Amino acid sequence: MNSRGPIHSWSTSGRLSIATVIVGYGHAGRDLHKQCIQKLWASRPGSLSTTVDILAVDLSSDRRNLAEKDGHRATDVLPPVNLQHPTVCHICIPPKDRVAAVRAVLDRGYRSILVEKPAALSEHEYHQLLSLEEQFGARILVVSNWPCSALTACIRSFLRSKDLGDAISAVLVQTKSRIARSQKHVDEHIAEVELPHQLALALHLLGDGHVEECRIADMILPNGSRIASMGSARVVLRHSGNVHSTVFSSLAHPVRQRSISIEMSTGVTIEGWFPASADDNISSLQLRKGSELLFSTSMFDDPLTRSIELAYNHFHPALGPSDESLVRAMSLPAHKKIASVIEFAMTRKSVEQIGSFEYLDSNVSNGRPHASAIL
Numbered sequence: 001m002n003s004r005g006p007i008h009s010w011s012t013s014g015r016l017s018i019a020t021v022i023v024g025y026g027h028a029g030r031d032l033h034k035q036c037i038q039k040l041w042a043s044r045p046g047s048l049s050t051t052v053d054i055l056a057v058d059l060s061s062d063r064r065n066l067a068e069k070d071g072h073r074a075t076d077v078l079p080p081v082n083l084q085h086p087t088v089c090h091i092c093i094p095p096k097d098r099v100a101a102v103r104a105v106l107d108r109g110y111r112s113i114l115v116e117k118p119a120a121l122s123e124h125e126y127h128q129l130l131s132l133e134e135q136f137g138a139r140i141l142v143v144s145n146w147p148c149s150a151l152t153a154c155i156r157s158f159l160r161s162k163d164l165g166d167a168i169s170a171v172l173v174q175t176k177s178r179i180a181r182s183q184k185h186v187d188e189h190i191a192e193v194e195l196p197h198q199l200a201l202a203l204h205l206l207g208d209g210h211v212e213e214c215r216i217a218d219m220i221l222p223n224g225s226r227i228a229s230m231g232s233a234r235v236v237l238r239h240s241g242n243v244h245s246t247v248f249s250s251l252a253h254p255v256r257q258r259s260i261s262i263e264m265s266t267g268v269t270i271e272g273w274f275p276a277s278a279d280d281n282i283s284s285l286q287l288r289k290g291s292e293l294l295f296s297t298s299m300f301d302d303p304l305t306r307s308i309e310l311a312y313n314h315f316h317p318a319l320g321p322s323d324e325s326l327v328r329a330m331s332l333p334a335h336k337k338i339a340s341v342i343e344f345a346m347t348r349k350s351v352e353q354i355g356s357f358e359y360l361d362s363n364v365s366n367g368r369p370h371a372s373a374i375l
Contacts, residue, residue, distance in 0.1 A: 023089065058074070102132060102140065112138070123340045140332055142335045143304070146303055151273075167263070182251060209240075210238060
């Protein structure tokens with residue numbers, strides 16, 4: 001990245017001005033991070049009015065043009081940080097280039113950095129990031145949608161209270177059709193897409209764990225061709241207390257779903273459904289014992305926006321309160337274990353198939369798909 005003049009944020013009298021730099025203005029930068037930032041500032045109370053200036057940094061002229069059409073400044077070079085304004089730098093380029101990008105922004109003076117998941121693809125890369133964080137005195141956080149979810153907070157309160165006993169096992173499911181997008185991108189691996197979020201949630205709720213099983217399947221297209229290691233993944237973790245979690249991800253599934261099911265020692269099952277896409281902002285929670293519904297509720301839930309809000313509040317406390325337990329879940333040390341699982345998964349040889357489309361159809365009770373039906 002070449003140099004250019006310093007970034008200039010803007011503000012009006014009595015307002016707190018925040019400069020946001022988004023490195024990489026593709027799907028994650030434009031469709032996710034930018035949208036959440038704009039939602040955040042639009043919802044700020046009058047007692048703490050803020051303005052935000054977004055600069056998109058991308059080597060692609062098409063993406064720079066998109067940023068300008070969106071009303072933001074755009075450049076193909078990274079300017080040095082303007083120390084007169086609080087600044088947050090978002091790293092939204094592909095995973096294989098993220099460590100180099102973090103080093104580049106640190107060299108330009110940025111010290112508050114939010115990295116899209118996964119921040120790195122190996123333990124070695126995470127050690128590099130940890131070293132850079134210490135060397136430059138920076139604060140680096142990793143986007144952690146599902147630990148920051150309102151649904152996760154409810155589930156965690158049940159687990160901590162012990163009112164339902166102890167967790168015995170958990171199944172985390174993410175399914176969607178991502179076929180067309182996967183055809184356009186080469187050298188991707190399913191372990192880089194949704195799996196890091198699911199692993200972060202499993203470790204956040206159930207504690208540290210190690211891999212007992214990992215299987216990866218190719219994406220098989222209707223004409224019989226394959227996209228290597230992009231179909232589905234199944235990872236089994238063993239946590240302390242002999243608790244097992246099964247993480248299942250499919251990018252070639254006709255039904256979009258993000259869910260968790262936790263079996264408790266009292267025979268109660270905690271079942272949760274997260275927002276299925278960026279167009280949704282509702283999560284649902286049920287407690288069941290056998291066929292009996294004990295409790296049911298729903299809640300507004302915007303996990304990515306909440307994750308970004310907590311990061312900004314941590315970087316710049318004048319913006320509002322943060323949550324240190326969730327900030328720890330977004331920290332580099334917390335994500336180091338995830339990197340080791342991703343690295344392991346990316347070395348696995350693909351199997352023919354994991355699960356099937358039929359598991360949602362053949363394992364339904366009262367219209368509810370059972371996550372535990374996988375395999």
